[in-house]
Amino acid sequence: xxxxxxxxxxxxxxxxxxxxxxxxxxxxxxxxxxxxxxxxxxxxxxxxxxxxxxxxxxxxxxxxxxxxxxxxxxxxxxxxxxxxxxxxxxxxxxxxxxxxxxxxxxxxxxxxxxxxxxxxxxxxxxxxxxxxxxxxxxxxxxxxxxxxxxxxxxxxxx
Numbered sequence: 001x002x003x004x005x006x007x008x009x010x011x012x013x014x015x016x017x018x019x020x021x022x023x024x025x026x027x028x029x030x031x032x033x034x035x036x037x038x039x040x041x042x043x044x045x046x047x048x049x050x051x052x053x054x055x056x057x058x059x060x061x062x063x064x065x066x067x068x069x070x071x072x073x074x075x076x077x078x079x080x081x082x083x084x085x086x087x088x089x090x091x092x093x094x095x096x097x098x099x100x101x102x103x104x105x106x107x108x109x110x111x112x113x114x115x116x117x118x119x120x121x122x123x124x125x126x127x128x129x130x131x132x133x134x135x136x137x138x139x140x141x142x143x144x145x146x147x148x149x150x151x152x153x154x155x156x157x158x
Contacts, residue, residue, distance in 0.1 A: 008038035047085035060097035
């Protein structure tokens with residue numbers, strides 16, 4: 001099975017993540033959810049090139065030292081299966097500008113789980129908070145409900 005290749009990045013500053021409230025696209029698997037910034041690979045791009053471009057396009061910010069934290073595979077029919085390359089970054093510069101996909105907002109890390117986010121995102125936020133080494137997470141959804149999660153090949157308890 002071929003996976004759609006995407007990136008997602010959480011910019012960090014002062015105990016906050018830069019979150020994108022996805023409210024501007026009509027047909028969007030992430031509609032009304034809060035996520036990081038990122039998007040689909042363009043032809044010839046690798047994960048790093050994609051995340052650098054996407055963050056610049058969506059925020060106006062330029063990342064200097066993004067950290068590649070893990071891969072997250074999403075299975076959520078009828079949407080295509082997706083492999084998301086997850087990054088974080090504390091070293092960036094530039095002037096933030098509005099995003100055409102939603103509203104950007106700095107959110108305290110301890111408030112993120114209270115926002116409307118995907119259930120599986122809470123798992124990788126926990127891994128990021130624990131500073132886990134590079135990980136592979138597979139998330140299986142039926143509509144908005146997480147039905148299975150596997151971390152580094154092992155099922156997580158439900």
